[in-house]
Amino acid sequence: MIIEKKLLKQDSVEKLFAKLKADGRRILAPKAQGDEIFFEQVASASEMAKDYIQTTLSPKGAVFPRVEALFRYQMEGKDVKIENNSEPQPTVIFGLRPCDAASFAILNSVFSWDYQDSQFKSRLAQTAAITVSCSRADEYCFCTSVGGSPGDTKGSDILLTRIGSGDYLAEILTEKGKAMVTLAPELFAEAPSEDKEKYLAKVPVKFDLKKLTEKLPEAFNNNELWMEQSLRCLGCGACAFVCPACVCFDIQDESKRESGVRLRCWDSCGFSLFTAHTSGHNPRPVQSQRWRQRVMHKFSYFNDRQKYLGCVGCGRCSRKCPADMNLLEHLKAIAEAR
Template sequence: MEKRLIKKDALSGIINKLSEQMLVYAPVKDEDNVLFKVLEKGMEPLADYSNTRNAPKNFFFPKTETMMRYMRTERGIELSGEGEGAPEMVLFGVRPCDARSFILLDKVFDQEKYKDPYYIDKREKTTIISLACVHPPYSTCFCTSVGGHPMSSEGADVVLTDLGDKYLAEFVTPKGEKLLEKMGDLSKADDAAEATKEELSKKSEEAITSHVAGREIKPWLDENFEHPFWDTIHQSCLACGTCTYLCPTCHCFDISDEVKGSDGKRIRTWDSCMYWLFTKETSGHNPRTSQKQRWRQRLMHKFKYFVDNFDAIACVGCGRCVMYCPVNIDIRKIVNDISKL
């Protein structure tokens, strides 16, 4: 693994230089949200920010994706694909929890049984530069409870760690090392930098104040599909999609055809287990008719089904659903309440 040092005031220049050569997405302040946007000339990428409002999953798994187009002609139906595929790009400033979410999404979209060409194409052509959390950005962060770490390199190609006056840049993967070639001359990192990182890492882990019993509740979930506890979560739920849409790991989708005249397209759009239409079948039957059942689904999917299937919790502890739920349904509280049952 290559390790370099980048002076603090040089970072913005380096990223901007990259953006001249390829598509770079970076966190940018947009009114009172911080969002990932295409870095254009003159734009300043944010390096000192907490986290983006939305998770970066949309870069590989867009909210709406055209899978194919079709046209009704006199000769029959003509099918066509969608363009030449994804461009090479860099995703700069991803937080470790969000970077880790890509590893979890890979388990769904890029696995032995099923390979999703739409997802894989974009994922392969993207290099991820993550920004380690030297200080956990929010008091609602709980990455360490679900298998992550504020300074983890999981899912990242390059990890930047803020050492005060400079960044330690670790080029973790071959993809990351390839990017190094485009970044110009950078001085090699010394042992001191690594020692500082070690120290910061420990401190950051200790600074995380939210802890949930993420792994501990699995045996209870295995046994208690029908438990009165499930009657206690959903009542105030608005059944909106905020939690699932902002979530870095939620990946349920719907496929539908949109036809205008003789042209049609097949699109894949995000779905949400919070929506009443989520499991509605063509016959009209809906196996999950109540919000209670849908909430159980959300919890079970994250802390049981995903664990059964892929041996990992489908939550990275970013805390977005906690912070932005309009009615403050707090997954930390739910998990901890379950652990006390």
């Protein structure tokens, strides 16, 4: 639901950053590192990458870091003292895409069904998203096939769309968004009567989601299909690491003499160790079964259990696959199979 529409001048972004920082928030924005673009803390809007379709890693790390401490511990003789984390710093993510913004609800559905993950939830509560809608897309993008769109407002607090003048049409979407506007009301002018649609990228629908989800339960037993689709898969896990919706994790300890930390780290069902028992038994011993798990989890199990798809159609997994496996092609093949 849109609370209000405003105009944010191109040169006001820097001023907005200053106001947000003065309010004690850290700002994460896309920053170039060679050919790659990552969300990093920026001091000024001038540090941001200028032209990008999609960042290399999603902004998932802001709410679900690649490696994070679950708690720290200190051994004192035979006693153990446990120290929990302090409250996270308020954070604004700037320049994420609508597909990225949509992924937060998916992550939240896992971290807050049944047992409540307080660490994730407080990070999410402290995070605001100023999303920039997509004026360009590439052949890997398929948000419109999984319920999103280049100007979708889901998950954003403010959605900016660049219009002809180079300024931004700002849709203020949530109370969090409104609170940011309140920090610098002078930067938000009256909105022009322009419609954002004509400035948005065109992303054609590439497969029939309903057909895909209907066919998956039966496709589970089609070993040939999974074998063929996964022939190129190296099991490197890159697809999971760049995915904004992958939520599987590992728990590991790191210690130095008397003190240590219990860590949560991103993991991937593409790794053979993901399911390996200590006995040596592995319920998914071959890569085709691991690829099947990736597809089934995202497009069938997630759907059933969490009422979300585990995918936002950002295309990162296919862009970054070292073996050029294209998720979109594979989903299309399953959806269109007779």
